[in-house]
Amino acid sequence: MATTRLTRTLGTPTNRKKLTASMWLKKSFNGTEKHFFGMGTSGGYLDFRFANTGELELYHYNSGYQFRLTTTRKFRDTNAWYHLVFTIDTTLGTADDRFKVYVNGVQETVLTNRTNPSQDYEIGANASGNTISVGNYGTNTNNSFDGIISHVHFSDGYAYDPTPFGETDSATGEWKIKTSVTGVTYGNNGFWWLKDTIATTDHSSNSNNFTVGGGTLTKTEDCPSNVFATWNKLDWGTTYFTLTNGSTTAQSNASVFTYGVSTLGVNSGKFYWEVEYDAKNGGNRFPQIGITSTQTTNTQYELGHYANDWCWYINNTTSTLRNNNSDTSWGNYYQEGDIIGVALDCTNNKLYFSKNGTWQESGDPSAGNNGISITAPSSTPLGFYFPAICYYDSTHRGTFKANFGNGYFGTTAVSSAGTNASGNGIFEYDVPTGFTALSTKGLNL
Secondary structure (H helix, E strand, O other): OOOOEEEEEOOOOOOOOEEEEEEEEEEOOOOOOEEEEEEEOOOOEEEEEEOOOOEEEEEEEOOOEEEEEEEEEEOOOOOOOEEEEEEEEOOOOOHHHOEEEEEOOEEOOOEEEEEOOOOOOOOOOOOOOOEEEEOOOOOOOOOEOOEEEEEEEEEEOOOOOOOOOEEEOOOOOOEEEOOOOOOOOOOOOOEEEOOOOOOOOOOOOOOOOOEEEEOOOOOOOOEOOEOEOOEOOOOHHHHHEEEEOOOOEEEEOOOOOEEEEEOOOEOOOEEEEEEEEOOOOOOOOOOEEEEEOOOOOOOOOOOOOOOOEEEEEEEOOEEEEEEOOEEEEOOOOOOOOOEEEEEEEOOOOEEEEEEOOEEHHHOEOOOOEOOEEOOOHHHOOOOOEEEEEEEOOOOOOOEEEEEOOEOEEOOEEOOOOOOOOOOOOEOOOOOOOOOEOOEHHHHOO
């Protein structure tokens, strides 16, 4: 939801001295300020945001900061889901207890700055007629959140710690989501939104439904209990790619060979993903789709240049397989709008490509026939393979819309979901037998 905001108009608040906000977020940005929740404008603004240097910040501004908290810790992981809980109770006698921020069940206590509200301070932004927003704050339309948001709870007039919304997994010790929340009172303006669907319906008893205030609201299979691969914002190559739609869409923005890789890599198992190539053909264009196990800092790096890279690419009217800087005429020419399927078999060290559901060069990943032989992951420099893309054009910009199983190419849902025996992920075409989506659940199947 790169520029998507969900909004509604507040009614009469239950208690302007207390509130709780809980939500799960997956970022797809760094280096820029982004807002993800808040309200205003009459009586000031209440804003929750990530600063451009990565710190988490909560503040209430009304002719100056009435209270403000900024973490020292920077949040830069674009593969992880964060559970954020903000609780405010200005009736408390101890100033530092009046508002708290929790991340994955643990209170943030190491802070760059902190301005406490006065005792019994009333949050002016929580006022009848004001706009509350998920994906930004109030009526603001700049610097909207870029990423994924799930299970948003807002309690008007009640202060809770994280335990109603999350819990520690007894087996792994990790903080995990509670999909069934009990014991929470929401108050007049409270709501529970984004529970398992993208419907703007409130799942509390209040019926405080939202409307889409901007952008396109899309559903994804990516969730706190099953994290799917995306293009990796932290990889150097994405300096030359602009990432949107939760880092599933990558558009080149430099006249050099630039590549990007996924957030998740694999060294065993069988995985399938799809990439829609979406740029004009002709001229000196080199869209490349494949895999890599090479680490490089060369900004001229071309996918398929090294021994542990394989890609299928086109140039003008030719279709080519590249590995170790060697080209072989291969496959059928693809063009704008075509969907390239990639099947990576790390059990038998084979790679397959399909065009719009047709496996190329008589490949049959289900049967293990006619695949491209690749180096065993254990013998590669990184020990893992990563989905990868690369593009070069001096004037045009190539766009790659990945479907790692979330069921969308950019903001467009798959038109006719194929079969998937693993039950993990939604794809345009049939997933080969024995293959699954590249996600944390898929890694453990």
